[in-house]
Amino acid sequence: MDPRILAAFASHHGVLRRTQLLDLGMPPTEIRRLLRSGALVLLRRGAYTTREIWDAADRYVARPLLLARAAVALTRRAWVLSHDSAAHALGMAILDPRDPYVHLTRPGWTNAWTGERGQAPPCAVRVAPGGRGRRPAGPRPSTDRRGHRS
Structure with a gap:
């Protein structure tokens, strides 16, 4: 994944909206591909985190x-x-x-x-x-x- 996008996830506490990903230059086809491959995790419709952030997060907090x-x-x-x-x-x-x-x-x-x-x-x-x-x-x-x- 693009280092700018990873930096944006880090600066937004692990959550980015779809519009933010698009503003960073990620095309919609790339968002769909990353979701299918599991590199992006859908938190809510239009809000995402990375697989690394999700896997590192405990289920209680x-x-x-x-x-x-x-x-x-x-x-x-x-x-x-x-x-x-x-x-x-x-x-x-x-x-x-x-x-x-x-x-x-x-x-x-x-x-x-x-x-x-x-x-x-x-x-x-x-x-x-x-x-x-x-x-x-x-x-x-x-x-x-x-x-x-x-």
Whole structure:
């Protein structure tokens, strides 16, 4: 694979959108060929990582975090990570998650992408344009695996 594309994966925390690959000069036929050969892994429709990054990622934290970053990369409005996804981005230890969901919510709205009601929980993580999560200012709340304060 082109070193520029590998460098772009590294600088975007292992996740690139299809449009980014096209902007880097990779033709659609090459994307399809790399997907068929297994060199690229489809995280979500339009979001990819490399086989090396995916294989090196553990299934408990790193892979769910890649999936969460892919979801955020594909959103068009200001979404924040919440629940298990926020815990992974913040490096918080959580119990073994029973569901493989990516949790996103929009601050100030009454529903969340996961179907839950309510504002962004206190553990919500805002994702900067580079894909790096950052916690809002203030003390870090202790949360259970569903994002509720204890």
